[in-house]
Amino acid sequence: xxxxxxxxxxxxxxxxxxxxxxxxxxxxxxxxxxxxxxxxxxxxxxxxxxxxxxxxxxxxxxxxxxxxxxxxxxxxxxxxxxxxxxxxxxxxxxxxxxxxxxxxxxxxxxxxxx
Amino acid sequence: xxxxxxxxxxxxxxxxxxxxxxxxxxxxxxxxxxxxxxxxxxxxxxxxxxxxxxxxxxxxxxxxxxxxxxxxxxxxxxxxxxxxxxxxxxxxxxxxxxxxxxxxxxxxx
Numbered sequence: 764x765x766x767x768x769x770x771x772x773x774x775x776x777x778x779x780x781x782x783x784x785x786x787x788x789x790x791x792x793x794x795x796x797x798x799x800x801x802x803x804x805x806x807x808x809x810x811x812x813x814x815x816x817x818x819x820x821x822x823x824x825x826x827x828x829x830x831x832x833x834x835x836x837x838x839x840x841x842x843x844x845x846x847x848x849x850x851x852x853x854x855x856x857x858x859x860x861x862x863x864x865x866x867x868x869x870x871x872x873x874x875x876x877x
Numbered sequence: 878x879x880x881x882x883x884x885x886x887x888x889x890x891x892x893x894x895x896x897x898x899x900x901x902x903x904x905x906x907x908x909x910x911x912x913x914x915x916x917x918x919x920x921x922x923x924x925x926x927x928x929x930x931x932x933x934x935x936x937x938x939x940x941x942x943x944x945x946x947x948x949x950x951x952x953x954x955x956x957x958x959x960x961x962x963x964x965x966x967x968x969x970x971x972x973x974x975x976x977x978x979x980x981x982x983x984x985x986x
């Protein structure tokens with residue numbers, strides 16, 4: 764597809780389980796971002812990638828959160844030992860130009876932790 | 878220093894009126910100021926953006942005003958329409974992109 768693709772679109776899991784969220788950016792986009800959006804709230808920055816490296820991981824809420832990007836393309840956000848407060852929509856965005864705010868967002872992965 | 882402030886939190890405007898959303902930042906390293914529009918269930922979409930060497934940018938009914946000395950910028954939506962009802966986010970970036978908390982706009986007929 765032409766846009767940013769995220770999967771799964773919805774994920775329901777039990778507290779304590781691990782989850783993986785996938786992002787497929789627009790082809791050729793070098794920068795990739797992860798944000799978290801809680802119900803009715805703003806966008807909380809988690810991490811961004813330039814190519815395969817992550818210059819800034821400062822937004823990851825705890826060491827239960829990790830992300831990687833391979834081949835300068837697909838990225839995976841992993842949340843270990845999920846907690847109820849992790850419930851949110853996780854948004855991925857990609858950008859054709861480094862160091863700009865021109866982001867193209869996917870529709871998000873809605874995570875519900877029971 | 879990384880924070881972007883945004884007001885109001887919510888806004889109700891009559892059809893045909895002007896919607897105004899204000900934002901402020903602290904970090905002078907920011908060099909790109911985009912606005913995003915988000916409809917329910919969708920990801921945000923870039924609406925319009927400005928760089929700090931320009932004081933105003935207009936695209937159709939949407940205008941950004943930028944005051945570098947005050948470190949403030951605003952979005953004006955002229956002739957607001959019910960289809961403009963959405964959440965609007967201002968943002969600021971130099972490497973990563975920091976978003977304001979959002980404004981929920983409702984345009985009533």
